[in-house]
Amino acid sequence: MMQTAPKKGALEVICGPMFSGKSEELMRRLRRLMIAKKNVLVFKPVIDTRRGVEQVTSHNGNKMGAIPVQNPHAIIELVTHNIDIVGIDEAQFFSHELINVLIELTDAGKHVLVAGLNLDFRAVPFGSMPILMAMADTVTKLSAICITCGNDAFFTQRLVDGKPAAYEDSLIKVGAEEAYQARCRNCYVIDKRAVWQSTL
Numbered sequence: 001m002m003q004t005a006p007k008k009g010a011l012e013v014i015c016g017p018m019f020s021g022k023s024e025e026l027m028r029r030l031r032r033l034m035i036a037k038k039n040v041l042v043f044k045p046v047i048d049t050r051r052g053v054e055q056v057t058s059h060n061g062n063k064m065g066a067i068p069v070q071n072p073h074a075i076i077e078l079v080t081h082n083i084d085i086v087g088i089d090e091a092q093f094f095s096h097e098l099i100n101v102l103i104e105l106t107d108a109g110k111h112v113l114v115a116g117l118n119l120d121f122r123a124v125p126f127g128s129m130p131i132l133m134a135m136a137d138t139v140t141k142l143s144a145i146c147i148t149c150g151n152d153a154f155f156t157q158r159l160v161d162g163k164p165a166a167y168e169d170s171l172i173k174v175g176a177e178e179a180y181q182a183r184c185r186n187c188y189v190i191d192k193r194a195v196w197q198s199t200l
Contacts, residue, residue, distance in 0.1 A: 009106040013133050015118035016142035017156040019182040023089050024058040025142065026115040030087045031064075033111075038084040042066040043075050045093035048174060056089045072098040076105070084111060091116035092126040093172070099128050099135075121158035121180070122167050124194050144182030153182035157189065164189040 014025050030040050044056055046068040056066045066087075069075060072094050079086055086105055091098060091114045105112050118133065118141070120126040133139050146153040158165035158173065158180055167190055173179060183189075 007109055009108065009110040009112060010137045011102060011106050011132070011135060012111075012113045013129075013136040013139045014113070014115040014142065015129060015133060015139065017117065017119065017144050017154055017182050018180045020142035020144040020153075021058070022115040022117075022142060023056055024060065024062060025140065026087055026089055026113055027056060027058065027062055027064045029113055030085065033085050038111075039082055040085040040087060041079060041083045042087040042089070043069055043078075044089045046070045047093050047172070048090045056087075071095075072101040075101055079105060079110065086110050086112045088112070088114045089116075091132065092118075092120070092129050094128065096128045096131075099131055102132065103135075117156060119155065120171060121156050121165060121169075122171075122190060122194060123155055123188065146184040146187050147181040148183060148187035151184040151186075153184050153187075155183050155185065155188040157181040157183045157187075164191070166190075167192045 012029070014022050016022055030042065034040050042056060042064060044066045048068075054066060054068060056064045066089065067078060069078075075086070075088070088098075102112055102114070114132055116129050117126045118129050143152040143154055145151075158169070160169070
């Protein structure tokens with residue numbers, strides 16, 4: 001009798017700028033799965049210590065326990081056979097090794113939910129997020145409210161001493177309202193823009 005291949009999992013990606021409710025939406029979905037009696041394990045990058053080391057926290061204060069990891073391969077080691085659902089917050093801070101880790105998890109039948117910034121403060125696709133968005137079964141792109149004009153915001157504005165950061169500033173700077181704002185395309189400011197080279 002021919003054996004059937006094991007059922008594969010799925011990958012959901014939640015993305016958007018800062019203050020768009022990504023972590024809140026991730027936690028909402030994970031809580032629904034917990035109500036459905038699924039075994040859930042949540043991870044976050046160790047670099048994100050803004051509101052507690054061992055928890056995912058939204059800007060409105062909701063929390064969920066999470067395991068901080070440095071290397072994405074640690075996720076594989078910690079996800080046992082009885083885990084149904086894997087949640088990952090702030091995915092943009094992980095190395096590109098996260099891509100292969102998530103492929104391995106979904107091939108093993110795990111349902112993976114990932115939240116992260118799709119663009120960095122320079123309006124450049126952030127880390128492995130664009131690849132994960134392309135590979136995902138579903139992508140939910142959220143918007144925030146522009147702090148300047150009140151329109152839908154899709155960009156993250158970094159501020160230094162109250163002024164827009166320069167394009168050449170360091171890429172990684174963990175922060176919240178004191179260093180970042182959500183802005184629409186018209187209100188977003190940067191001193192230069194990325195130049196995209198065609199690979200065709």
